[in-house]
Structures are given as C-alpha cells and as structure tokens.
Amino acid sequence: MPAITHHIPDAMIAAYAAGSLPHAFAMVVASHLSYCRDCQAALGAHQSAGGALLETAQSEELSPGMKASVMAMLDEPAMPEPVYDARGIYPGPVMQALKGGAPRWRTLGMGVKQNILYEGDGGSARLLYIPAGQAVPDHSHNGLELTLVLQGSFSDETGRFGVGDVEIGDEDLEHTPVADAGDPCICLAATDAPLRFNALMPRLLQPLFRI
Amino acid sequence: MVTVNLDSPPGRETLRGISPRGTAAVSNGKAFSQLTIWMLAVRDQRDRAAFSALFDHLAPRLKGFVIRSGASSALAEEIVQDVMLTIWRKASQFDPHRAQASAWIYQIARNRHIDIVRKEHRPVPDELGEDPGLEPDASQILGLEQEAEQLKLAIQQLQPDQKEMIEKAYLGELTHQEISSRTGLPLGTVKSRIRLGLGRLRKELKGLR
Numbered sequence: 001m002p003a004i005t006h007h008i009p010d011a012m013i014a015a016y017a018a019g020s021l022p023h024a025f026a027m028v029v030a031s032h033l034s035y036c037r038d039c040q041a042a043l044g045a046h047q048s049a050g051g052a053l054l055e056t057a058q059s060e061e062l063s064p065g066m067k068a069s070v071m072a073m074l075d076e077p078a079m080p081e082p083v084y085d086a087r088g089i090y091p092g093p094v095m096q097a098l099k100g101g102a103p104r105w106r107t108l109g110m111g112v113k114q115n116i117l118y119e120g121d122g123g124s125a126r127l128l129y130i131p132a133g134q135a136v137p138d139h140s141h142n143g144l145e146l147t148l149v150l151q152g153s154f155s156d157e158t159g160r161f162g163v164g165d166v167e168i169g170d171e172d173l174e175h176t177p178v179a180d181a182g183d184p185c186i187c188l189a190a191t192d193a194p195l196r197f198n199a200l201m202p203r204l205l206q207p208l209f210r211i
Numbered sequence: 212m213v214t215v216n217l218d219s220p221p222g223r224e225t226l227r228g229i230s231p232r233g234t235a236a237v238s239n240g241k242a243f244s245q246l247t248i249w250m251l252a253v254r255d256q257r258d259r260a261a262f263s264a265l266f267d268h269l270a271p272r273l274k275g276f277v278i279r280s281g282a283s284s285a286l287a288e289e290i291v292q293d294v295m296l297t298i299w300r301k302a303s304q305f306d307p308h309r310a311q312a313s314a315w316i317y318q319i320a321r322n323r324h325i326d327i328v329r330k331e332h333r334p335v336p337d338e339l340g341e342d343p344g345l346e347p348d349a350s351q352i353l354g355l356e357q358e359a360e361q362l363k364l365a366i367q368q369l370q371p372d373q374k375e376m377i378e379k380a381y382l383g384e385l386t387h388q389e390i391s392s393r394t395g396l397p398l399g400t401v402k403s404r405i406r407l408g409l410g411r412l413r414k415e416l417k418g419l420r
Binding site for chain 2: 014015017018019020023026027030031033034037040043046047048049050051052053054055056057058060061062063066067069070071073074078085091092093096097
C-alpha cells in the first residue's frame with residue numbers, strides 16, 4: 001500500500017457518495033479510493049450520514065402489488081454485470097473505463113502519450129504517459145483538473161506526487177509537472193474543461209489532440 | 212421477529228462478529244440493529260421472511276427519500292424496486308464491520324438511481340483487503356452502529372431547513388462546494404470507527420503474508 005499524502009477533499013468524497021460528481025471526476029475519486037483507506041473511511045462516514053437520512057425519511061405509500069412483484073422476481077436470474085478487477089497498475093475503475101483491455105496509447109510528442117477514456121458533457125478523463133524527466137507543457141486550467149498517479153511520480157511547484165496521490169488543479173494553479181527519474185509516470189487525469197497551454201506549440205496542437 | 216441461525220451459514224465457516232453458537236447477535240448486552248439482523252439473515256440464509264420484513268420497513272422510506280430528490284412517483288418506484296432486488300442479489304457483499312446496513316443501502320440507492328437516470332455505470336472503488344482469517348469481533352459492528360445512531364439523532368435535531376439542505380446534499384442536489392461549507396454533522400467519530408475497522412483489517416492482512 002503506497003504512502004499517500006495528497007488526498008481527495010472531504011467535500012468531494014461526499015459528492016461522490018451522493019453521485020453529484022461528473023462521471024470523469026467520479027472515475028478519479030473511485031480510483032484514489034482504491035488505494036486509500038483514509039478516504040474510504042471518509043466515504044464510509046458520508047454513507048453513514050446518507051443512511052441516517054434514509055432511515056429518517058418520510059415514508060411514501062407504495063403501489064399495491066409492488067411488493068408481490070418484487071418478491072416474485074427474487075428467483076429470476078440477474079443480468080450478469082461485468083466486473084472489472086484491478087490489473088497491473090490499473091485499479092478497477094480504470095479497468096472498467098478500458099473495458100478490461102490494455103490502454104491504446106496515442107503519441108502527443110516528446111515521448112508523452114495519452115489514451116482518452118471518457119468524453120462527455122461533464123468533462124473528460126484520460127490516461128497520460130510521461131517519460132521520466134519529461135515535463136508536461138506549462139499549463140493552467142479553465143476549470144477543475146484532478147490528476148491521480150498510477151505509476152512513477154511527478155513533481156511540480158506544489159510538491160511531489162507518487163502512486164495514489166491526487167493533485168487538484170483549478171484556475172489558480174499554473175504549474176509545470178515534471179515526471180521524476182525512474183519509471184515513466186502514468187496518470188489518470190480528469191478535467192471539466194479543456195486545458196489551456198501557455199507555450200505556443202502545444203496550444204496549436206490542443207484541438208488536434210484534445211488535451 | 213426474525214432470528215438468525217448462525218450454526219452453518221452457507222459458504223462461511225463462521226459468521227464474523229457473532230458467536231457461532233448463539234442465535235442472537237448480542238455483545239455486552241447490546242443487540243445489533245434490526246436492519247442488520249435482517250440483512251445478515253438475507254445474506255447468510257437467503258431468508259425470504261427477513262427480506263419481506265426488510266421490504267416493509269425500508270421500501271416506503273426509500274420511496275420517500277428518492278422523491279425528495281425530485282423524482283416522480285413512478286420513477287421513485289422503479290428505483291425502489293431495483294434497489295430492493297439489488298439488496299437481495301448483492302447481499303453477499305454486505306459486511307457490517309465496514310458499513311452499517313443503512314449506509315450500505317444508501318450507497319446502493321444512489322448508485323442505482325444514477326445508473327437508471329444517466330444510463331452509465333458508476334465507477335466504484337476496489338475493495339481494500341479481504342479478510343479470510345479475521346477473528347469474530349462484534350464490538351466493531353456495535354461501535355459503528357452506535358456512532359450511526361448518534362448521527363441519526365443529530366439529524367433528527369436539525370432545524371427543518373437545515374435538514375432539507377443536508378438531504379439535498381446527500382441526494383446529489385447540491386454541488387460539492389456547497390456541501391463543504393454546510394454540513395456540520397458529527398462525521399468525525401464515524402470516520403474514526405471505520406478507519407479503526409479498516410486499520411484492523413490491514414493488520415490482519417499483514418499477519419497473513
């Protein structure tokens with residue numbers, strides 16, 4: 001179990017429990033929780049609060065016959081739900097997004113690669129592969145960006161991030177993450193808006209690579 | 212009243228947390244909550260009478276809870292039906308050491324609601340550490356249940372507008388920024404109870420390696 005120093009903020013864990021996080025962020029939160037007992041405990045606390053609200057909720061009358069139809073369905077075979085277990089460096093929620101397969105890397109230049117896992121109204125999520133010593137171009141954020149380390153580590157102006165650590169970037173964070181020496185750094189990154197890059201080339205490439 | 216026969220639960224050598232010879236889940240003179248007892252009977256005996264009692268207790272509250280999130284009565288019933296079937300089918304995953312019954316059911320209700328409305332599968336975390344050699348320990352379950360009872364009392368004592376806001380937060384109707392400044396619930400003790408349970412699991416796992 002890696003020593004995790006950068007966690008998901010508690011309010012975001014509450015939002016994950018309630019289901020109000022956009023899908024891309026929920027992927028990162030669920031993946032971080034797959035490493036982190038402290039955050040699982042926080043999730044458990046919020047689930048307890050939700051459970052207490054459920055127990056104190058005002059009852060509503062059910063349609064007649066509803067119970068009988070549920071009882072009659074107990075023996076029906078359930079539709080098998082695909083279960084994606086962690087594999088290698090990828091936790092279950094990432095394997096779910098990969099549908100059980102291996103990542104399909106697309107080169108972004110300078111050895112940096114990506115695999116877009118999800119794109120939707122609420123944002124996008126991708127895997128990023130950054131060779132040791134390589135910098136991700138200096139960029140700031142239009143919205144919120146969560147970056148979870150799955151392999152290796154990176155450092156930027158705010159600190160060092162190892163496996164299981166998550167960096168939260170917002171409008172105020174302008175940073176240059178550099179992959180540390182050792183294994184290539186592989187991250188799961190989710191944003192709710194396109195990133196803006198400060199260097200000219202990457203900005204031109206931005207629409208092409210959807211980074 | 213449903214009794215839980217713990218002599219030979221299928222697929223489990225002993226029911227963790229409960230004395231194998233007893234039929235009542237009691238420790239230090241205190242009993243598990245009724246909800247937990249029903250859930251254990253459903254999990255270990257596939258007990259339909261227990262499930263029926265659980266349904267009568269839970270389904271109308273669940274419908275009321277889902278309606279609070281703005282769902283129509285018809286959608287609420289679709290979700291309740293789905294949640295109740297999910298409880299029956301996934302009962303083997305219920306572990307009262309980690310989450311008390313209402314917390315486990317709350318998460319199922321939110322997940323199923325989102326899956327049904329958004330038609331996408333919600334990502335769920337990997338389980339941290341299964342615990343094949345864990346010693347029975349009812350105190351962990353009771354501790355969690357006591358903290359949860361405190362939480363319930365705290366919620367019942369809230370002003371109606373405060374309660375409404377917290378309900379909205381836990382029904383996904385408020386953004387996380389809004390929740391962050393507004394929930395003054397005593398979550399700390401629940402969290403440390405759960406962390407205690409997870410930490411204990413970690414130690415047990417280390418011993419096995």
